[in-house]
Amino acid sequence: MTTTLTPRKPGPLDVQQQLYGQQLPTWLPRAVIGGAVAVAAVLYLVAGLNLVLSALLVLALTLSLPALSVAVEGRRKATDRLVTVLVTSSFVLAMFPLFSILITIISKGAPVLSTQFFTYSMRNVVGEGGGIYHALTGTLLITGAATVISVPIGLFAAIYLVEYADGNRLSRWIRFMVDVMTGIPSIVAGLFAYALFVLFFGEGVRMGIGGSVALSVLMIPVVVRSTEEMLKLVPNELREASYALGVPKWRTVAKVVLPTALAGIVTGITLAIARVIGETAPLLIIAGMTDSMNFNLFDGRMATLPVFAYTSIRNPGIPPEFSIDRAWGAALTLLVIVMLLNLIARLVSHFFSPKGER
Numbered sequence: 001m002t003t004t005l006t007p008r009k010p011g012p013l014d015v016q017q018q019l020y021g022q023q024l025p026t027w028l029p030r031a032v033i034g035g036a037v038a039v040a041a042v043l044y045l046v047a048g049l050n051l052v053l054s055a056l057l058v059l060a061l062t063l064s065l066p067a068l069s070v071a072v073e074g075r076r077k078a079t080d081r082l083v084t085v086l087v088t089s090s091f092v093l094a095m096f097p098l099f100s101i102l103i104t105i106i107s108k109g110a111p112v113l114s115t116q117f118f119t120y121s122m123r124n125v126v127g128e129g130g131g132i133y134h135a136l137t138g139t140l141l142i143t144g145a146a147t148v149i150s151v152p153i154g155l156f157a158a159i160y161l162v163e164y165a166d167g168n169r170l171s172r173w174i175r176f177m178v179d180v181m182t183g184i185p186s187i188v189a190g191l192f193a194y195a196l197f198v199l200f201f202g203e204g205v206r207m208g209i210g211g212s213v214a215l216s217v218l219m220i221p222v223v224v225r226s227t228e229e230m231l232k233l234v235p236n237e238l239r240e241a242s243y244a245l246g247v248p249k250w251r252t253v254a255k256v257v258l259p260t261a262l263a264g265i266v267t268g269i270t271l272a273i274a275r276v277i278g279e280t281a282p283l284l285i286i287a288g289m290t291d292s293m294n295f296n297l298f299d300g301r302m303a304t305l306p307v308f309a310y311t312s313i314r315n316p317g318i319p320p321e322f323s324i325d326r327a328w329g330a331a332l333t334l335l336v337i338v339m340l341l342n343l344i345a346r347l348v349s350h351f352f353s354p355k356g357e358r
Contacts, residue, residue, distance in 0.1 A: 022072050029065055029081075036061035055096070059089050102335075109332030112325045118333075122291040128322045132330050134293045135308035138208060139334075142287060142304060143277050145212035145297055146219055151269055153216075154223025161224075162231040163253055181221040189217040190282025197286065208294065208302035211287035215276040222275060226268025230261040263352035270345035274338045280306035305334045 036058045043049040043057065062085050069078035120131035157174060165171030193214035197205045234257050242252040258265070288301035289311050312327035 022074075023077075024065075024069060024072055028068070032065045033058075033062055055093075059085075062089070105328065105332050105335055108325075109328040109330075112329030113332070117326075117329055121293050123293070125291070126317065127319060130326065132305065132308060132326065132333060134291070135303040135305045135330060136333065137293065137295065138287070138302040139277065139304045139306075139337075141295070141297055142208050142211045142283070142302065143215065143273060145209060146215035146276065147269070147273055149212060149216040150219035150223055150272070154220045154272075155227055155265070157220075157224045158227035158231060159253060159258075161228055163249070163257070178221045178224050181217065182225070184217075185281075186214075186218060186279045187281040187285070189214045190285035192217060193282065193286045206286065206288035206301045207299070208287050208297035211283045211302065211304070212297065214282035214286055215279060218276045218279065218282075219272045222272035223269055226272070227261075227265050230264030230268065231257060233264070234260045263349050266352065267345040267349045270341050270348065274341040274345075277341070278306055278334055278338060280310050283307050284310065305330050305337075309334070 039061065040049070040054040040057045044051065044054045049057070063082075065085060066078045066082040069081045073081075116129070117131040118136065119133055120129070121134035122130040123134075157178075161171050161174060165174075193210045194205070196213065197207060197210045201207075238256050238260060239252055242256050243249075247255070283304050284307050287304060287307070289307050290301040290303050294300055294302045309327040309330040312323045312330070316323035
């Protein structure tokens with residue numbers, strides 16, 4: 001009697017091995033990275049290894065993965081894993097300063113935050129006590145006034161460039177000046193505002209509205225560029241359909257083009273505010289610094305959070321630790337405001353964009 005042997009049907013692993021050859025287990029990369037991080041953390045916490053050396057140790061241990069891949073998977077797959085490790089390490093290295101700043105500011109600024117810190121000014125305060133109420137109010141007033149100045153100018157300039165200019169010489173000069181303004185140092189904007197106000201009020205002028213003018217010089221090019229790009233994304237078919245119905249051009253822009261690009265425009269404006277709210281140099285020149293409350297943008301010095309943090313570190317007084325702690329608290333408050341503005345920009349972009357883009 002003859003016995004017939006039925007060949008075994010190849011399984012998924014056999015097919016994968018035939019197609020790709022030998023491969024490392026899928027869990028091995030995670031295990032190597034986790035082990036490298038664990039070893040570096042132990043040496044950092046127990047042996048006092050430097051933080052930079054700990055990061056280099058993690059990278060060195062992670063590079064053992066391509067070495068194992070050469071022996072098992074071959075040169076081609078090992079090269080792919082090596083590039084993956086290098087790209088991932090570069091990303092982590094780029095994020096390291098950000099997390100380092102966040103951890104430092106939160107750890108040093110959070111213990112200072114209290115109700116008194118946000119509701120008291122520094123008037124007649126020496127040493128312990130006081131707060132940032134005057135600086136927080138000044139920051140909101142000056143930045144709000146700068147927004148009122150910048151948004152109409154930037155919005156109308158962008159509308160002209162996209163809807164009316166048609167590539168003429170004036171539009172090319174406007175774009176060139178916007179590019180130049182985008183790259184100017186912030187202190188130049190402060191010097192411009194100071195020189196402008198000196199013409200009307202004389203030497204030594206310090207005003208909150210001057211700080212708004214200086215910040216508007218920095219905001220306008222950002223608003224123009226972001227609005228221009230958003231208007232360019234509006235399909236021409238929408239404009240042509242409106243013109244075919246006999247709608248004037250200005251009403252087409254107001255009722256069709258701007259509502260379609262509203263989400264991107266508001267996002268650009270919000271990011272422009274977040275970009276200038278932390279400026280120190282221009283406000284130090286034209287707005288100055290004071291320990292008292294000042295709600296009038298057109299009369300006297302006005303404190304802001306960046307200048308408050310700078311002066312608290314620059315002239316801490318005796319004893320210095322209380323002033324330095326307040327500076328860290330002001331920095332954390334400013335960081336939270338910037339993060340909230342970026343979050344608002346994200347939410348506006350998500351909820352007000354056309355449904356097909358969400």
